[in-house]
Amino acid sequence: MELTETDLTIATEKGTLRVPLHEVHRAKRVPPARRPPAADVIALELAANDAWPAPTQSRLGSWILRAAGNWTGRANSALAVGDPDRTLEAAIDGVVEWYAAHGQQPLINAPMPLAAPVNAALDARGWTARPLTLMQTGPVAPLLTTIPAHSDLPPVDLADTPGDDWYAMVAEHKGTLPPTAVRILTGVPEVVFAHVRDTDGSLLAVARGAVTGPGRWLGISLLQTAPAARRRGIAQQVMRGLAQWATQRGSTRAYLQVEERNTAAVALYGRVGFSTHHTYLTREAPAA
Structure with a gap:
């Protein structure tokens, strides 16, 4: 927070907010919640990058520039962690030039609060923000104890490669999967694909697990349940199966990424021990 003779400037997760003093009727400084060390945020973001590997990557100092034919924001945005080895303004210019050379809209993934200066600079340039995403973490072991094994539910089958119907269920949520998507999903040394099938063979749920990074993080992604199979505890059983594999x-x-506005998913993950480690915004450059 910064106070001048004319304005009150407040740092928020979505950037900075400047309020004229004549509009402020009452203010109170609230102690910030405990923030994870910057090194922990960077290590987790790098593990997540390894678990979702864009086929085209380049470096701008420590920033990672990623392109994957526009399939998912994670694989097509510059990861703004560490030192870009130039001024912040020059780094943003470098991102714009790199994505222009690859025929893509410039995107920057800005973890908060680590990248608050990046977000402030992007605010000044008129970049917009996609919905806030929560990077949530939790211990793996409790997933095996807090989630009971239900013998009346179909088993969770874990495979080294996804089946065609696995891809089809993911496509219902993520859109048509181009070849780059397959490379991202399967291009990790330690990866597993969860399938849950009904007695007739129809697919009830899917998910993907990947273990990456020096911290041996389990990344849980693409957890989806067919509408007719929801509220039966199947999603939790899938998480339990991935935890057994990762152990x-x-x-x-373990970590997972979920939009803040997806309140049902956030509540589910909270019940099995996940909490928000940090957040990030995917920022979009204004149209040329």
Whole structure:
């Protein structure tokens, strides 16, 4: 927070907000919640990048420039962590030039509060923001104890490769999967694909798990349940199955990424021990 003779400037997760003093009737400084160390945020973001590997990547200092034919924001945005090895304004210019050379709209993934200066600079340039995403983390072991094994539910089958119907269910949520999507989903050394089938063979739920990084993080993604199979505990059973697989590979911590506005999913993850480690915004450059 910054106070001048004319304005009150407040730092928020979505950037900075300047309020004229004559519009402020009452103010109170609230102590910030405990923030994770910058090194922990960077390590987790790099593990998540390894788990969702864009086929085209380049470096701008420590920033990672990623392109994957516009399939998902994560794989097609510059990850603004660490030192870009130039001024912030020059780094943003470099991102714009790189994406222009690849025929894509410039996007920047800005973890908060680590990248608050980046977000403030992008605000000044008129960049817009997609919905806030929560990077949530939790221990793996409680997933095996807090989620009971239900013998009346179909089993969770874990496979090294996804089936055609697995891809089809994901496409219902993520849109048509181009070849780059398949490369992202399967291009990790330690990856597994969860399938839950009904007695007639129809697919009830899917998910993907990947173990990456020096911290052996389990990344849970693409957890989806067919509408007719919801509210039966199947999603939790899938998470339990992924936790068993990851435990065998030395993983003790898990993460997932969920939009803040997806309140149902946030509530589900909270019930099994996940909480928000940090947040991030995907920023979009204004149209040329």
